[in-house]
Amino acid sequence: MISIGIDAGAKFIKAIVLKDEKIVAKGQILAGFEGKENVEKIYNRVMNEAGISPGDVNSVTSTGSGRKMVDFATNSVTDVTAAAKGALSLFPGVRTVIDVGAEEGRSIRCDNNGKIIDYAVNEKCAAGAGAFTESMARALEMSLEEFGSLSLKSEKEIPMNAQCAVFAESEVVSLLHAKTPKADIAKAVNDAVASRITSMVRKVGFEKEIALIGGVAYNVGFVKSIETDLKDKIIIPEYPEYVSAYGAALLIK
Amino acid sequence: MIDQFRDWEKNRHAYAKAWKEKTGGKVTGYFCSYVPEEILYAANILPVRILGSHEPQDVTEAHIFGMYCPFCRDCLAQGLKGKYDYLDGLLIAQSCLHIRQAYTSWIKHVPVDFSYYLPFPNNVQSPRAVTYLAGEIKAFKTAIEKWTGKEITDQDIRDGIKIMNENRNLIHRLYEYKKKENPPVSGEETMEVAISQQLVDKKEHSEALHKLLGSINSVPDGKNNGTRLMILGSENDDIPFIRMVESVKGTIVIDDHCIGTRYFWNNVHENNGDLITSIAERYINRPACPSKDWIIRTRIKHILQLAHDYRVKGAIVIQQKFCDPHELDIPAISRALNAAGIKTLFLEFDVTVPVGQFKIRVEAFLEMLQEEDIF
Numbered sequence: 001m002i003s004i005g006i007d008a009g010a011k012f013i014k015a016i017v018l019k020d021e022k023i024v025a026k027g028q029i030l031a032g033f034e035g036k037e038n039v040e041k042i043y044n045r046v047m048n049e050a051g052i053s054p055g056d057v058n059s060v061t062s063t064g065s066g067r068k069m070v071d072f073a074t075n076s077v078t079d080v081t082a083a084a085k086g087a088l089s090l091f092p093g094v095r096t097v098i099d100v101g102a103e104e105g106r107s108i109r110c111d112n113n114g115k116i117i118d119y120a121v122n123e124k125c126a127a128g129a130g131a132f133t134e135s136m137a138r139a140l141e142m143s144l145e146e147f148g149s150l151s152l153k154s155e156k157e158i159p160m161n162a163q164c165a166v167f168a169e170s171e172v173v174s175l176l177h178a179k180t181p182k183a184d185i186a187k188a189v190n191d192a193v194a195s196r197i198t199s200m201v202r203k204v205g206f207e208k209e210i211a212l213i214g215g216v217a218y219n220v221g222f223v224k225s226i227e228t229d230l231k232d233k234i235i236i237p238e239y240p241e242y243v244s245a246y247g248a249a250l251l252i253k
Numbered sequence: 254m255i256d257q258f259r260d261w262e263k264n265r266h267a268y269a270k271a272w273k274e275k276t277g278g279k280v281t282g283y284f285c286s287y288v289p290e291e292i293l294y295a296a297n298i299l300p301v302r303i304l305g306s307h308e309p310q311d312v313t314e315a316h317i318f319g320m321y322c323p324f325c326r327d328c329l330a331q332g333l334k335g336k337y338d339y340l341d342g343l344l345i346a347q348s349c350l351h352i353r354q355a356y357t358s359w360i361k362h363v364p365v366d367f368s369y370y371l372p373f374p375n376n377v378q379s380p381r382a383v384t385y386l387a388g389e390i391k392a393f394k395t396a397i398e399k400w401t402g403k404e405i406t407d408q409d410i411r412d413g414i415k416i417m418n419e420n421r422n423l424i425h426r427l428y429e430y431k432k433k434e435n436p437p438v439s440g441e442e443t444m445e446v447a448i449s450q451q452l453v454d455k456k457e458h459s460e461a462l463h464k465l466l467g468s469i470n471s472v473p474d475g476k477n478n479g480t481r482l483m484i485l486g487s488e489n490d491d492i493p494f495i496r497m498v499e500s501v502k503g504t505i506v507i508d509d510h511c512i513g514t515r516y517f518w519n520n521v522h523e524n525n526g527d528l529i530t531s532i533a534e535r536y537i538n539r540p541a542c543p544s545k546d547w548i549i550r551t552r553i554k555h556i557l558q559l560a561h562d563y564r565v566k567g568a569i570v571i572q573q574k575f576c577d578p579h580e581l582d583i584p585a586i587s588r589a590l591n592a593a594g595i596k597t598l599f600l601e602f603d604v605t606v607p608v609g610q611f612k613i614r615v616e617a618f619l620e621m622l623q624e625e626d627i628f
Contacts, residue, residue, distance in 0.1 A: 065613060080617035081624070116621045118596070121614055 002052060003059040005249025006073065007082065007242075008039060008066030011102035011131070012215070015042045016245040017050040025050035026242055036069045043072075061248040065103070075253030079244055080108055080119045086247025087211045088114045090237050096206040098226070098234075099244065100197060100216035102130040107201040118204040122196065129193075130216040132165045136189045139172050140182050144219060151186035151221025158188035168192060186221060194225035201230065211235040213243040254468060255442045257461045261449035262492075268453055269301055270339045279367075279401065281342035284328065284356050286451075286511040287373045287542070288346045289390055291521060291532050294455065295405045295413030296397050300344075302451035303328045303337065303355075304490055307605055310334070316358040322573040323604040324488045325355040332359040342367035342400070346536075347375065349544045349578060367400045369393060377537045377545045387533040394529070410528045414521045420455040421517040423462040428514070430469055431506045432563055437472035440484070440505025441495045447513050448490050479504035480622050481564055483595075485556060485586065486510050486571035487579045487602065497608050498569065501616050507563040509556050510571075515540045543578035552582065553589045560595055567622045568597045569615070596622060 001021075007014040009031065017025040027049065029042040043060075047053065062070035063082035070076070077085075079099065087097040088110060097108040105122040122129060137147035158180070160171050168189070175185050193216075201210075210232055216222055217240035227234050237243055261268055269280050281293060282303045293300045305327025312333045313326045331337055332355075343365045345356040353370075360368040371393050374382045394405055427446060430437050438446075446465070450458055479502040484495075489510045498505060508514055521535040546552050560568065568590050572579045587597045598618040600611055 065609075078613055078617040078620055081620045115624050119617060119621070121610075121617075 001252075002050075002057050003061070003249045003252050004043070004046065004057055005082070005245040005247065005251075006039060006043065006060065006062045006064075006067075006070050007079075007245035007248060008035065008062060008064040008069050009101050009244075010065050010104070012241065013038055013042050013064075013066070014242050014245040015046045016242055016249050017046050017052070018246075018249045019050070021250065023246070026239070026245070028241065031066060035066050036071075039066075039069050043070075059249075059252040061251050061253065063244055063248040075248075075251060077248060077251055079104070080106060080116065080121075082244040082247040082251070083213060084108050084110055084114070084116050084247065085250055086243035086245070087213055087237070089247065089250055090243065091209065091211055091235055093209045094211045094235065095208060096201065096210040098197060098201060098210065098212045099214045100129060100193075100212070100222075101214040102134075105129050105197050105200060105216075107197070107204050107206070109204045109206060120200045120204045122200060130214070130219075132168070133189060133193055133216065133219060133222065135165070135169065136172055136186075139169065139176070140185060142182070147186050148190075148219040148221040150183045151190045151219075152224060154181070154183040154187035156184040156187060157191065158184055160188045160192040187225070190219065190221040190225040191229075194222055194229050198226060198229045206230070208232065209235055211237065211243075213237060213240045215241040217241075254465060254472070255438070255445050258442075258445045258449040258465075261453045261458075262445050265301065265304075265449075265452045266336060266339070269299065272299055272454060273339060279341040280339055281344055281367070282337055282340045282365075283343070284345040284352050285348045285542075286516045287348055287536055288344050288371065289393070289532050289536055290455075291410065291413040291417050292390065292394050292397060292405065293413070294416045295394075295409040296401055296403065298342070298397070298401070299454055301337075301340075301453075303331065303343075304448070304451075305604065306331060306336070307491065307493075309604060313358075316362065317354050320575050321351040321354060322487070322576045323602070324573045324576075325351040327604050328352070329355040329358055332363045335363070337363075340365050342369070344369045344371065346371040346373040348373065348542055349576075351576070367396075369396055373536070375545055376547070377541060378548060378551075382537045383530065383533045386537055387527070387530045390529050390533055407528060410532075411523070414523055414528065414532065416455050416459075418520045418523065420450060420459045420462070421520055423459055423466065424450060424517050426466055427462065427469075428507070435474045435476060435478045436504065436506060437469045437476065439477045439499050440482075440503075440508075441492060441499055443505070444490070444492055444495050444512070447516070448492075451512070451516065477504045480619050481506045481566050483507045483556075483560055483563065483565040483568045484510065484513075484571065485568055486583075487573035487576045488512060489571055489602070491602065491606060493608060494602075494606050494611065497612050498615050501612060501619060503567075503615065503619055505569075506565060507559050509540065509552070509559060511542060514559070515542065543582040546578075546582065550582065550585060553586055556586060557589060557593055560590065560593065565595060567618060568595055569618070570597050570599045571602050572599070573602050 014028040061075040062073035083099040099106040108119040310330040
């Protein structure tokens with residue numbers, strides 16, 4: 001039984017191949033302007049890696065904000081369902097799934113049977129998502145990796161308004177002009193994004209265990225900010241950006 | 254089947270202008286569903302509900318606060334842009350300050366021949382509310398008589414009540430069909446009927462409703478078989494939103510908002526002594542707008558009953574951005590629905606809604622409701 005999950009996200013398209021529910025290949029590609037072409041590219045790439053052809057594939061499930069681009073999919077689910085399925089399949093004890101991607105943040109609460117009880121998605125502004133962190137790292141002239149680890153070096157708490165990405169960016173510029181150390185600014189940004197996310201987590205209610213998925217989980221500074229805010233340890237899968245694609249692949253049709 | 258209603262909804266201004274030309278009568282715009290239209294029909298005046306256009310605008314900033322709800326700003330924009338240039342009069346019954354500001358600014362900047370503010374009691378639960386409102390409706394009637402130069406007789410009022418009651422009865426019958434397993438009309442179609450009810454002459458609307466109800470049994474089953482949803486909240490005439498929900502396999506079977514059931518739910522007793530008092534009783538006892546639903550929050554019981562009668566599986570709770578009365582109600586209503594096993598999805602509406610983003614949320618909500626089939 002071969003199933004493929006394709007998570008067509010706002011920035012990256014992720015694909016994963018399962019053979020009898022075991023991962024045999026995975027890959028990602030920038031969504032770019034030619035989203036549909038890139039869906040096909042990554043689909044072919046992961047099939048090549050798995051050594052299979054389209055005829056071998058039993059099921060293709062699409063998810064993500066661009067899931068309609070996967071017109072050859074046999075099944076399609078929303079990001080919320082795919083994220084919950086993926087995270088709970090990897091960690092059956094998880095009851096709260098936080099998913100932070102490039103443009104959206106989500107918090108999903110599940111019951112003991114793994115069913116979704118409630119969820120929340122960030123409002124129209126991108127302040128609670130990865131693209132915002134990226135632009136802040138750019139403003140500080142550093143890579144995202146540096147941004148994350150530098151943030152860990154600060155103990156300062158600088159309040160920042162992350163209700164709006166534009167306002168937050170102007171606050172960062174003000175801090176730069178005030179010669180605030182970059183580490184403190186990086187931490188302030190991570191704290192602010194984390195606060196946006198945790199307010200959503202609290203809105204839907206949370207219980208242990210908590211998993212963080214999506215590309216932003218690679219930002220170690222953000223993870224620390226979330227853990228500090230929720231006063232709890234967060235589980236981060238080995239490949240957090242692939243969890244929704246993995247969940248989609250498990251939802252066979 | 255609903256082409257006529259859709260045409261009225263889409264071409265509301267052309268309809269009102271043509272009505273005026275055809276009848277030589279007066280047309281008044283009204284804000285808020287608490288205006289007692291019975292008196293207007295008694296005076297042969299066409300009442301049309303002032304609604305927004307759902308188009309971005311840049312004309313209200315100088316006249317109304319940015320943190321007043323998008324609906325009242327959208328309504329005011331229609332006046333300032335001259336979309337309702339055919340109106341002879343403009344009316345409002347007190348409900349919330351936001352819509353009152355739209356009214357006040359409108360009559361100041363776009364004067365009309367006749368304007369009237371009806372001080373509707375906010376505490377509708379007071380034992381003195383009916384008496385108070387009856388007095389105000391009498392004063393309103395006198396003002397209309399003075400404006401038109403024609404006395405409104407008891408028979409006229411009786412006729413006005415009959416016109417309104419008949420129309421309300423017919424739309425109730427339409428809503429009855431929505432209790433069926435696969436309702437013959439979709440939420441979108443129902444909304445077209447409900448909106449047009451507030452835009453066109455109710456006598457014509459009732460005729461069209463008669464026709465619709467006569468042909469409704471021939472609608473094949475299985476057309477509207479999505480997950481049964483109710484929609485609650487602030488003013489809502491956002492047809493593209495309803496269409497989107499139903500395009501992803503939701504079926505809106507019932508609502509509690511002032512374009513839908515709150516507008517038409519109860520009738521005036523026609524044989525209950527003083528006619529004006531009967532009209533006052535109807536408006537005091539109708540399903541309340543949250544701006545009036547205190548000290549006891551009566552909406553919860555009513556909404557739970559609707560949810561039960563229409564067998565809803567989930568509720569979409571919408572709020573016009575900055576609508577404080579609804580914002581206050583929503584946590585309590587959502588909690589009551591959740592306790593009754595009905596999951597809720599909260600969405601904040603603006604003049605235009607981000608259909609793409611809302612679609613993902615609605616789809617996720619529907620998946621959550623159907624997860625037995627998914628997982």
